[in-house]
Amino acid sequence: MTATTDSTHAAYFALRDRLLGELRTTVLSGEQLCEAGRLIYGRPDGLSLYGIPAPDMAAGGITLLGRTTIECSVDSYTAPVADALARLQAGTPPEGPDADTPIVVDLFCGSGNFGYHLGRRLLRPVHAAELDPDVFETTANNLDRIGSAISLHLVDYRDLLGKLPARSSHDTYVVEPPWGPAFTADGLDLTRTSPPVPEILDDIRRSRNGLPCYVAIKTNDQIARDSLDRSFAGWLHLQSVTPAAALPYGANMDFHLYRLGPGADG
Ligand SMILES: C[S@@+](CC[C@H](N)C(=O)[O-])C[C@H]1O[C@@H](n2cnc3c(N)ncnc32)[C@H](O)[C@@H]1O
Incomplete structure (x- = not known):
């Protein structure tokens, strides 16, 4: 360096x-x-x-x-991820009880910007959970300012999952929990986020009643202990999106798209 x-x-x-x-x-x-x-x-x-x-x-x-x-996940990162997801879903006919009216669920929404871009690009309603009342209040104000229709809830992500039955195989979840101690000198350990990513994926899977879905996740560009692949065991990796690096290795971000369902062994 x-x-x-x-x-x-x-x-x-x-x-x-x-x-x-x-x-x-x-x-x-x-x-x-x-x-x-x-x-x-x-x-x-x-x-x-x-x-x-x-x-x-x-x-x-x-x-x-x-x-x-x-x-937060900024515009120049989330907009290309939304484009990639739109292309992937365009090639797969939706199934499920409300196949043609899928939803986006931003489980750890922070600014809500990831859900905002997915909702706009995919033309879907967005439901978002945020547990920190200070973040919630700030985000609610911002969404109000921009006239967004995102349905924002001050709840734990598990409560939001419980309120949203699986609708369509094109339902899409954004998984961006706080990193905290998961961000180590050896890279990001997704089994140590709070909550751990494998636990969140299990919660999503349980809420699906067997119906496929998509997940978008942000990581940094250095993954520790093979934890991305280990966390998504049983899911199908579809695509990764790597924004231009602005910082040295270990401090930049990557995005990954996965699918649960046919083609995955989940
Ligand atoms: C990494 S940030 C998400 C950033 C977001 N994707 C954005 O673009 O701004 C994680 C957010 O999840 C919230 N959070 C933490 N635990 C949560 C939980 N159990 N349920 C819902 N939100 C939670 C935090 O308060 C924080 O705002």
Whole structure:
């Protein structure tokens, strides 16, 4: 690693620690959002949610807490994932009791931006769960500002799963739990997120009554202990989407699409 990438890495991790620590539930200023965009994505407008880049958020009434600023999946990452999913689903006829009216379920919604893009691209209703009341309130305000129809619930993801019976084999779940201690020097260990990814996938599977579905998940670009493949044992890997890297290896993000059902051994 060069001296420049070394200092970029250090600045990123220092910011990450502040956003998940002292600024966790603080509403960031416009200046702080632009600085976060620069350090995380290489430029201020790299931090962009609901189609609104950081420099325009304050004027648009969009607010972000420190934790959501670092945890969110930004527009330039989620829009290509939504395109990939649309292409994949277009090749598979939907089945199920409400085959033609599938839903998107954003189980750990944070800003709600992932569900927002999937809902728009796939033209589906979106249901979202968020357990942190501060995040919930901020996101509810943001969704209101942009006129989004996402149905946002202040609940544990398991309660939302319990309220949403399987409708269609095109139902799609976004799985982005907090990483916490899962983010180690050896990479991201998906069996240590809170809750662990294998547990969340079991909960989804149980809620499906045998009907297939899709899952989208974000990881970083370094997976520890083969934990992605181990977590998705019995699911069919469809595609991974790798955004252009802005940070050194180990700090960037990847997205993965999986399917439960025929073709998988689940
Ligand atoms: C990594 S962030 C998700 C980021 C989100 N995808 C975005 O684009 O902003 C995880 C979120 O899940 C919430 N959360 C944690 N445990 C949860 C649970 N059991 N049920 C629902 N939400 C939960 C956290 O409060 C946090 O906002």
